[in-house]
Amino acid sequence: MQDIGVTVRPEGAPMYQQIFDQIASRIRTGAFPEGYRLPPTRALASELGTHRNTVVRAYAELEAAGFLSSTVGRGTFVKAWRGEAASVDTPTERALPWSSLLSEAARSEPIRRFLRYRRAPGPRDVIDLTKMQPPEELLPLELYRRCLDHVLRGSADKVLGYAPKDGFRSLRARVVEDLARRGVPAPVEDVLITTGSQQGLDLIARALLDPGDVVITHASTYAGALQVFAASRAHVVGVPNDGEGPDLDALRRLGARRPKVLYLMPNHANPTGACMSRARRSAVLAWARDAQVAVIEDDYAADLELENAPLPPALRALDPDVLHVGTFSKRLIPALRIGYVVAPPSLKPHLVALKHTTDLGCSAINQLALAEFLDRGYLVAHLNRIQPAYRARRDALLTELRARLPAEITWQRPTRGLSLWLELPDHVDPERVLEEGKRRKVLVAPGHHYAADDATHPGVRLNFCWEPEDRLREGAVRIAAAIEAAMGGDRSGPVVDMV
Numbered sequence: 001m002q003d004i005g006v007t008v009r010p011e012g013a014p015m016y017q018q019i020f021d022q023i024a025s026r027i028r029t030g031a032f033p034e035g036y037r038l039p040p041t042r043a044l045a046s047e048l049g050t051h052r053n054t055v056v057r058a059y060a061e062l063e064a065a066g067f068l069s070s071t072v073g074r075g076t077f078v079k080a081w082r083g084e085a086a087s088v089d090t091p092t093e094r095a096l097p098w099s100s101l102l103s104e105a106a107r108s109e110p111i112r113r114f115l116r117y118r119r120a121p122g123p124r125d126v127i128d129l130t131k132m133q134p135p136e137e138l139l140p141l142e143l144y145r146r147c148l149d150h151v152l153r154g155s156a157d158k159v160l161g162y163a164p165k166d167g168f169r170s171l172r173a174r175v176v177e178d179l180a181r182r183g184v185p186a187p188v189e190d191v192l193i194t195t196g197s198q199q200g201l202d203l204i205a206r207a208l209l210d211p212g213d214v215v216i217t218h219a220s221t222y223a224g225a226l227q228v229f230a231a232s233r234a235h236v237v238g239v240p241n242d243g244e245g246p247d248l249d250a251l252r253r254l255g256a257r258r259p260k261v262l263y264l265m266p267n268h269a270n271p272t273g274a275c276m277s278r279a280r281r282s283a284v285l286a287w288a289r290d291a292q293v294a295v296i297e298d299d300y301a302a303d304l305e306l307e308n309a310p311l312p313p314a315l316r317a318l319d320p321d322v323l324h325v326g327t328f329s330k331r332l333i334p335a336l337r338i339g340y341v342v343a344p345p346s347l348k349p350h351l352v353a354l355k356h357t358t359d360l361g362c363s364a365i366n367q368l369a370l371a372e373f374l375d376r377g378y379l380v381a382h383l384n385r386i387q388p389a390y391r392a393r394r395d396a397l398l399t400e401l402r403a404r405l406p407a408e409i410t411w412q413r414p415t416r417g418l419s420l421w422l423e424l425p426d427h428v429d430p431e432r433v434l435e436e437g438k439r440r441k442v443l444v445a446p447g448h449h450y451a452a453d454d455a456t457h458p459g460v461r462l463n464f465c466w467e468p469e470d471r472l473r474e475g476a477v478r479i480a481a482a483i484e485a486a487m488g489g490d491r492s493g494p495v496v497d498m499v
């Protein structure tokens, strides 16, 4: 018999799968070309010391997958599965003036800002305080794998087909329960599953905004929202915060400009970490109702509680017209790309129609796996694991910053979320801090990135989720040196050139 080089390990994956994988890989690499005749099942089984049925099953699955064909009496053969590679010469002459064809939206300042700040991943020894996502060790890989395995045993047309336009009802029902846990009322009919909360913001903007419409945001606000509003050609104006939230007098003055949308992060604003008081929430909503302004509440940092600090009620709990936007990216798994919008019944169909124009719905498999994850109570268990870890990371950063930073630099100790905002004195340029930080192999996010308009006074955002505690402590040492250098003080210290 020909030796086809298949080896199986008794302790590995089931034997028929090992045979499947090895034969499929030889076909892919061309070792078994089109028309190649595989050994009879009985012969291969005896060579591998396994039961003939195991080899029959592997061949049957390879045939079902389209790799093989078998004819009774003749044998099992490799099927044709790829043609000759087409010629792929790239034409060199480019005639279209792409930059002058760009839309106004693509040329707008927040979108260009995004292009300016896009950066390659730094080398390993660069301490990254810009990433706002769970590190590998705090991702629930095993729990999610179990849920994926479970849903993959369900009916293929459901798991691998297109999903309902507003998301699977099973997931929407779990989202409703999850929102109820946090005091956010939402009938299941009002919930729309989106591709991350970023898409939720985009759909709302596209549903409500025309070019020139005025949007009010926190003076320092989420850069991704600024980009969304820029893409709608809206005009963004920042409202300054006092200790309780958006300044009411400033809001009233802005009312004269007939704003259409007010975008807020009431629990932990990105980037400043500010949390709105209960009284201010009510007052802002009363103003918005009076001024007929649509309010977006972005609760991206939900469940990232670092202490038992009580939260005031959600805006959506105070006013059913509030558009509540949430996500599973920060507290669970960014790669799910699953977020949601809770929208009033008369608006939701418009959001669904706009979503359909963009992506024809979210991934079915991820939605079903997430619904399973929530149903099994894994989210709450996962939070029990990550909350103390993030608290320890925050404390490591804060302790070292407290010891190192000059007295002029101030900050609020974050009680939730994943970021810390450093206020800088007027004469310190955050871009300079970024540059000095890079020279010392630490990355931070300068506040211009988040500035709603030119009136905003920027600071620097430090995220404490990505790096472990020892690197956060070292990051604090480096950033303190960078700030001192940016303030015109001591320029010595651990300066290194970043590639």
Ligand SMILES: Cc1ncc(COP(=O)(O)O)c(C=O)c1O
Pocket (backbone or CB within 6 Å): 132, 195, 196, 197, 198, 199, 222, 224, 265, 270, 298, 300, 326, 327, 328, 329, 330, 334, 338, 339
């Ligand atoms: C305030 C805020 N909202 C929304 C998002 C969008 O996240 P995702 O699309 O992953 O849900 C982010 C991401 O960083 C964010 O910081």
